[in-house]
Amino acid sequence: MKTPFATLKSRAVILTADDVDTDQIIPARFLKGTKKTGLGEHLFADWRTRPGFPLLQPSAAGAQILVTGTNFGCGSSREHAPWALVDFGFRAVIARSFADIFKENATKNGLLPVALPEAACVRIELALEQNPGLELTVDLAAGRVSLPDNSWVAFAIDPFAKHCLASGLDELGYILSFADRINAYEQR
Amino acid sequence: MKRTLFDKIWDAHVVTEEAGRPAVLYIDLHLVHEVTSPQAFAGLAERGLAVHRPGKTVATMDHSIPTNGLPIADDAARNQLRTLADNCKKHGITLYDADSPHRGIVHVIGPELGYTQPGMTIVCGDSHTSTHGAFGALAFGIGTSEVEHVLGSQCLLQRKPKTLEVRFEGTLPPGASAKDLVLAMIAELGVGGATGHVIEYTGSAIRALDMESRMTVCNMSIEAGARAGMIAPDEVTFAWLEGRAHAPAGAAWNAAVDRWRGLRTDDGASYDRTIVIDASLIPPMITFGTNPGMGIPVTAAVPNPEEADPEARAALAKALLYMGLSPGEPLLGRAIDVVFIGSCTNARLSDMRAAASVMRGKKVAPGVRVLVVPGSQDVKRAAEEEGLDRVFRDAGAEWRDPGCSMCIAMNGDMIEPGQYAVSTSNRNFEGRQGRGGRTFLASPMTAAAAAITGRVTDVRTLMGGAQ
Numbered sequence: 211m212k213t214p215f216a217t218l219k220s221r222a223v224i225l226t227a228d229d230v231d232t233d234q235i236i237p238a239r240f241l242k243g244t245k246k247t248g249l250g251e252h253l254f255a256d257w258r259t260r261p262g263f264p265l266l267q268p269s270a271a272g273a274q275i276l277v278t279g280t281n282f283g284c285g286s287s288r289e290h291a292p293w294a295l296v297d298f299g300f301r302a303v304i305a306r307s308f309a310d311i312f313k314e315n316a317t318k319n320g321l322l323p324v325a326l327p328e329a330a331c332v333r334i335e336l337a338l339e340q341n342p343g344l345e346l347t348v349d350l351a352a353g354r355v356s357l358p359d360n361s362w363v364a365f366a367i368d369p370f371a372k373h374c375l376a377s378g379l380d381e382l383g384y385i386l387s388f389a390d391r392i393n394a395y396e397q398r
Numbered sequence: 399m400k401r402t403l404f405d406k407i408w409d410a411h412v413v414t415e416e417a418g419r420p421a422v423l424y425i426d427l428h429l430v431h432e433v434t435s436p437q438a439f440a441g442l443a444e445r446g447l448a449v450h451r452p453g454k455t456v457a458t459m460d461h462s463i464p465t466n467g468l469p470i471a472d473d474a475a476r477n478q479l480r481t482l483a484d485n486c487k488k489h490g491i492t493l494y495d496a497d498s499p500h501r502g503i504v505h506v507i508g509p510e511l512g513y514t515q516p517g518m519t520i521v522c523g524d525s526h527t528s529t530h531g532a533f534g535a536l537a538f539g540i541g542t543s544e545v546e547h548v549l550g551s552q553c554l555l556q557r558k559p560k561t562l563e564v565r566f567e568g569t570l571p572p573g574a575s576a577k578d579l580v581l582a583m584i585a586e587l588g589v590g591g592a593t594g595h596v597i598e599y600t601g602s603a604i605r606a607l608d609m610e611s612r613m614t615v616c617n618m619s620i621e622a623g624a625r626a627g628m629i630a631p632d633e634v635t636f637a638w639l640e641g642r643a644h645a646p647a648g649a650a651w652n653a654a655v656d657r658w659r660g661l662r663t664d665d666g667a668s669y670d671r672t673i674v675i676d677a678s679l680i681p682p683m684i685t686f687g688t689n690p691g692m693g694i695p696v697t698a699a700v701p702n703p704e705e706a707d708p709e710a711r712a713a714l715a716k717a718l719l720y721m722g723l724s725p726g727e728p729l730l731g732r733a734i735d736v737v738f739i740g741s742c743t744n745a746r747l748s749d750m751r752a753a754a755s756v757m758r759g760k761k762v763a764p765g766v767r768v769l770v771v772p773g774s775q776d777v778k779r780a781a782e783e784e785g786l787d788r789v790f791r792d793a794g795a796e797w798r799d800p801g802c803s804m805c806i807a808m809n810g811d812m813i814e815p816g817q818y819a820v821s822t823s824n825r826n827f828e829g830r831q832g833r834g835g836r837t838f839l840a841s842p843m844t845a846a847a848a849a850i851t852g853r854v855t856d857v858r859t860l861m862g863g864a865q
Contacts, residue, residue: 228713229589229689233827238806242462242474244436244481246542256829281590284623284689285827287525288434289541310559310593310625311525315541368557370419381543382445385551388414388422392553395413395424396451 213320214378218301218348222275223264224335230278231285232312236294238286249290250297265298269342274301277334283312292319302348304355306331317371318381322350330355330363350376400667403630404561404596407536407661411519413553420555426518428548429504430457430491432482433808434523438546439485449489451552456513457486458494460503462808465771465798475809489549500643502774502800505529505742509613510776512642516631516658521548526742526824528619531628532612533635534661536596538626559625560670562595566603568678573858575752576611577744577822577841579603580618581683583675585693592624595670598663599629603677609638610748617743618824621690630662682857685826685839686729687717692826694729696844696856702726720828721836722816729838729854736819737768737849738831739842740798741805744822745773749842750781753822754789756846756860762794763852769796769811771803795849807832820848 240252257263264270276295282305283291292315295303302322313323326334337357338344347356350372356362373379385392401409408423415421435457442449449455459482462475470476479496486493494501500511505526508514514530520537521527523545530537540554547554564583584591597619599612607615612629619627636655639645646654681695692714694701702725703714718725739745739753750772762768770790772778778800781787787797804811805823807830813819815834822845823830826837838854847857 226712227716228709229691231689231825231827233825233830237829237833238808239833241433241808242472242478244440244478246437256833281593281623284589285525285620285825287523287539287541289437289523289543307590307593309590309623311539311541315543318541318543368420370555370557381555382547382550385422385547385553385555388553389551391414392422392424392450392551396552 212378212380215301215320215322215350215375217350218274218322219345220274220301221270221272221343222277222304222334222338222346223270223273224338225264225276225278228279229281229284232283232288232291233285235283235291236288241288241290246293247297249294250299253294253298272299274299275304275346275348276300277304277331277338280306282308283316284309287311289315289319292316292321296321304331304334317375320375322348322375324348324355324365326355326363326365333363400664402561402663402667402669403534403598403628403661404536405667407517407519408558410517420557422553423519423556425521425548425552425554426454427508427513427520428455429508429520429522429527430455430545431460431504431522431524432478433461434542435485435545436478436481438523438542438549441546442549445550447550449491449549452490454552455491455549456508457482457491458501458504458507459496461802461806463496463801464809465801465803465811467799472810499775502777503742503745503802505617506745506773506777509533510642510774512639512645515639515645515654516635516661521554525620526617528624528627529613529617529742531616531619531626532609533639534628534631534658536626536628539620560595562592562597562624563669563672564597564599565601565672565674566599566677567601567674568603568676569606570603570677570680573682573843573861574680575841575843576607576614578680578683579677580615581685581690581693581839582680584618584622584690585683586673586675587622587691589621589689589691590623592619592622595624597622597624597627598669599627604629605632608748609634610746613746614743618690621824631658682841682844684729684844684854685837686721686723687714688720688826688828690824690826690839692717693839696840696854697730699726699728700724730856732818732854733852734820734838734848734854735766735817736813737766737845738771738804738819738821738823739845740769740771740773740803741823742773742802743824744842745771745777747777747780749822750777750786753842753846754786756843756857757793757795757850758789760793760850762849766849766852768794768849769798769804771798772800774800793849804831806830820845820854
């Protein structure tokens with residue numbers, strides 16, 4: 211049983227970039243371990259040394275929501291990417307779009323991928339730029355992101371992914387509940 | 399009901415599909431390597447589960463293994479490789495380990511040993527699993543949680559993706575290869591252009607490709623964001639597979655081929671999208687930027703962000719800054735430091751031959767480091783039997799042992815900060831080949847040409863009389 215995703219209220223940090231690949235999220239030299247833990251300190255290892263890197267600014271302290279561009283998490287299938295994001299403290303990523311494998315991997319680690327249209331992302335980013343300490347509320351059950359001015363934007367999510375996140379459903383357990391059918395498939 | 403190749407394989411593998419839930423999809427072949435599997439085996443152990451079908455799982459060591467024959471100096475890499483060996487032994491999984499005469503890059507040995515077959519569902523904790531689609535299989539990369547699911551159940555939960563037909567008509571011109579063809583496609587689609595889709599490659603230019611070239615094309619499907627890439631099997635496929643160690647033999651072979659002949663998209667079946675590309679217009683390609691969609695003809699100038707689409711402008715400017723390139727400058731003639739010929743994209747025998755054909759009798763340019771890394775021990779032996787190793791060595795290149803090597807730079811093979819490499823691999827992301835390194839992706843022939851001249855070169859100018 212994984213931790214269910216409850217409503218998340220948190221500061222958010224903007225990473226202005228499209229096509230952020232998983233090699234940036236966690237470079238390959240940190241993939242030689244055999245554990246899922248301890249990767250947060252290497253999150254964006256080659257970007258965090260650059261001056262002004264947004265995730266390390268004081269206003270981003272404690273932020274559990276990352277706001278970014280299109281096609282986030284493209285490239286390598288490494289699940290180390292969501293492990294590193296979660297270990298760093300993130301529980302949700304708001305993006306214009308996600309790469310397929312990253313989206314699957316994120317969901318399986320309790321990291322909520324929120325895909326929003328450009329206009330909605332811009333609205334959130336403008337609000338955050340005006341007030342960097344602003345807290346957003348990600349309401350999975352209602353499928354919406356709320357801003358402090360009581361405005362909100364709805365997001366779409368695969369109903370099964372939503373169910374898995376909200377209930378902490380164990381997917382392998384779900385698959386194995388069909389063990390009879392799997393065995394029958396193998397016999398045919 | 400008219401069905402696509404994808405539909406036929408999908409339909410044949412759905413174990414069950416509950417209303418509103420993803421399908422439980424049966425997996426015929428699960429390929430495993432050292433980097434993305436330890437946490438999956440550990441998860442299985444925590445649950446007290448066995449591997450459901452160890453006979454459908456095959457493992458190799460490729461990502462973090464050295465290619466220069468020395469003992470493994472890196473403690474972490476050694477531990478990871480040992481962990482894979484322990485897990486395979488415990489669960490009865492076939493492992494092509496460091497001492498195996500058939501070890502190699504997972505996407506090279508799967509087909510080479512005949513494990514990869516038409517009509518199969520194939521997964522691996524590696525995004526370049528799309529390679530195996532070249533045989534008319536549905537093959538895609540998965541994360542480590544899903545590796546655990548497949549180990550524990552031989553199944554995956556999957557939503558049915560959409561289909562995208564990419565039809566290549568015409569004949570590739572001299573000097574252009576499968577790598578150029580797929581780089582041209584990714585430049586057109588963009589790195590997210592095929593997200594949510596399985597690509598089926600069709601058309602006369604695809605039919606004309608040999609099997610290894612088809613693998614190169616399918617390999618890079620993920621670089622356009624596609625879930626998978628596939629090509630309907632034909633006589634080329636069957637001829638390549640026949641007689642391989644784990645391919646069916648005798649009467650079973652004939653029965654399999656009869657079955658496989660049905661693995662094609664029905665006339666009149668429809669795809670969710672189709673794009674058509676004229677292969678006769680594809681020149682040797684090269685990337686200039688920091689993702690595989692940033693590709694141009696090798697003779698073209700680097701794009702000017704000021705003239706780009708507004709939404710692409712910032713990314714382009716950022717890429718040029720990282721790459722140390724100026725808008726509008728030609729890449730031809732730019733000095734390079736390293737050439738890497740290898741990876742699951744271009745490390746098969748035909749790739750070695752293509753590179754050797756350019757380098758035969760020539761010398762590597764002074765100051766340029768050239769690594770040639772065959773994709774497997776079998777490729778290495780076959781190349782040596784043809785004397786290709788001597789072509790490379792005589793030229794001044796390093797002839798290495800198989801592995802992922804400088805494509806992912808996990809094993810000590812890497813470029814230095816600020817250096818430029820022409821590489822036959824699949825990713826030019828920032829730091830992919832070594833922190834601060836700068837990658838130009840290209841074909842084996844274009845890479846070999848750069849090795850000789852020390853500069854980005856149009857290989858057609860070295861092909862005596864071909865133009």
